[in-house]
Amino acid sequence: MSPLSTVEMPSFRKLIDDILSKDESAHMKHLSRRTLGKHIQTRFIENMDELRTILKNADYVCTTADVWSTSTRRFLGVTAHWIDSKTFTIKSAAIACRRFSGTHTYDRIAELLHEIHLSFSLDSKKLVSTVTDNGSSFVKAFNEFGIKIPLLTHDEGATDFMSDDDEDDDTIDPYVGNNASSQIPFDAEPALPEDEPHQFRPKPSLSVHMRCASHTINLIASTDFTSFIKQSATLSSQHSETINRCQVLWSLLRSPKKREIMIEYLGKPLTKPICVRWNSLFDSLALIVSLRDDIITFSEAVGITNTMQDSDFKYLEDYLNCTRPLIDTLNKLQGEKNCSYGYLLPCVITLRRKLLAVKTNVGTTFCNDAVDYLIERVEHRFRDLFEVEDCGKWAAIAAVIHPQFKTQWLGCLSIEAQKKVYSVVMTAATDAEAVVLSTTNTPNKVDEFFDFGNISSTTYSELDIFSNTGAQLQVKKYLHEPVTNNLLAVDVYPVVKKIFLKYNTPLPSSAAVERFFSYATMHNLPRYNRLKDYNFEIRVLAKCNSSKNWR
Known part of the structure; x- marks a missing residue:
């Protein structure tokens, strides 16, 4: 972008004058x-x-x-x-x-x-x-x-949102909250402690805090994984030697002449990683592995003495195989146009499953130990999601209500976590119903022309089936429909739509x-x-x- 003073430069004004001279109908003044x-x-x-x-x-x-x-x-x-x-x-x-x-x-x-x-x-x-x-x-x-994120707990005696039976199920009682004080209105501000006067409410006031999931995954791949490598002297030595040889290649990018030779042999320049972004390191290492034979030839041409060895490429392949699920998850969560908060829990669950698949598909000693460590760190850093606590409650509601996921991922959690998911979704539905009713049940203007006498309260009570059937029934009907990528599927159910708009508005990154x-x-x-x-x-x-x- 050019500075504003450009419009006062003689060369710029001459350019505008030349354009205006060719169009007699144009009338413009210099700014x-x-x-x-x-x-x-x-x-x-x-x-x-x-x-x-x-x-x-x-x-x-x-x-x-x-x-x-x-x-x-x-x-x-x-x-x-x-x-x-x-x-x-x-x-x-x-x-x-x-x-x-x-x-x-x-x-x-x-x-x-x-x-x-x-x-x-x-x-x-x-x-x-x-x-x-x-x-x-x-x-x-x-x-x-x-x-703080509200404590979402469903009333005792509510039905399972995936059950076809509308009657109360006593088997659900043990894990359904029955504390009325834990019910938080859908849009209410959290109440101040009783011993804290309103005038002493701390200022400034901020919203609910959600930590960036991409940054958390970056910490797993960089800080945590580096700690794992340092636990073994042999592994630490191999890692340091390999990265040092890669650094030699990246340092050649500073020389225009050697950069030209690099393009001649490799067809493209290597990319140097950014120190604060682990995903850039992954991409840089992946490029080196993909150009393995050409890099060996190039190293000999420019006279590199500390060249890449077969053991280095083997180590890099294992490193990339172990961490590839992390980079795939990062790329998914960093989307700004399509990735809402409902993606977070399904993505983290998929990450854990893909890490387990690495052990089956690769099976090297390094990969097995590394994957076990990465899974432990994923479960530790995303403990709230797997246990459906704090932000995990929000993520669970967002995922269940998202038409692309619904309850497909639910079986990957523990039974106790599944019970919590049921509880928080039902509470969100009940609270959302109150908001929907408060915004739609507005008094209508009555036309005084019509007169049908006093309507008996017992007349055709069966017509109540056409009225609002309740939040739980809406959620159950919605979840029994097939999953779809069409977000307009939530527009059919007012309560589901309200839940979707609230819980999927946050971004996971x-x-x-x-x-x-x-x-x-x-x-x-x-x-x-x-x-x-x-x-x-x-x-x-x-x-x-x-x-x-x-x-």
Whole structure:
């Protein structure tokens, strides 16, 4: 993107004059840098007002947040995501790239994030969650100022949502909650403790916190897996030697001459991994393995002494086979347009099953031990999902209500976890029904012309079958239908639709805000360093939102 002063450059004005001279009907005047800046600011304000209106009309909104640092400044980036209630497509927009001055502490993060949410009227009823990475500052900010996920527990005596029998099933009683105080209204703000006066409610106030699943998988593949490798001196030595030989190849990319030779022998340059992104390391290693024979020839041509050995390629193949399920899951969860929160639990379950399949298909000693360790770390870091606790409750509801999954994945959990899934889904259905009824049961205007006398309350009571049959019946009928990729399937059932919109609005990953920062990087150039914070935010948001489908 060129600086605004471009419009005042003689060469640019001559270019415009030449174009106008060929079209006599065109009447245009040259703009000054300041006039163009005012037009951009006016258009930006109009777009933000339009975005505020859209967010106001959305049923539920999720945000993602992260902090981006340069050598001289630090910014807090926030993106907003919601589901269109008519098309059920996920909409996204960047809403802030705010200068983060002062110390990068949890309370400062909470204050600035709260301020950004308020500027778009995102209160606790509309804002269902904020997704961030596992950084300690974010975690502490939401622990101190965030809303806890409601304790979803179903009433005693409710029926199984996959049962054809509408009568009470006594066998369900042991695992159904019967504490009336645990029932949380579908859209209610959590109550303050009785001994805490309202005026002392901590400010700022944040939403429910959900940790980025992609960042968690990155930690498993990098931090955790590195710890496993270091447990064995032989394995650690092999890993270090192999990566060092790969580093020699990647270092050649800095030389234009050797880069040209590399392209001549390999047909393409190798890719150097980014230190903070494990998936880039996987892709770089996979490329080296795929060009095995050509790399050996290339190494001899450029005179590399510490060349790749057969043992190195064998190690890399085993490493890639063990971690491939992780990279496949990452790629699935980082989608912004199609991947809602309902994908999280099925994806993590699939990850565990694919890791188990590696032992069967590969079967080397290294792979067997590595896979066992990776499965243990997946189950540990995603314990809430497998045990249906905290965020796992939200993920379970989102997955059951998602028409692509429904209950297909349920058998992969323990019996106790399956019981919890049943309980939280039924509670969500009951709460959603109350919201649907409160928004649809509006008094109709009565036409006083008609007179049918007093209608007996006992007349044709059988016609009640045409009235609302209850949330549980809606959910059961919906779940007995075949799975489908068509999200419009939830539009038939008002209660199911309400549950879907709320619990599938969050994204399982904060990759959206990380992609947003790539636009900020475009503007973090020496010629833009003198931009004021507000003008910098305008440019970054305008550039990002021009490529997003938010209208």
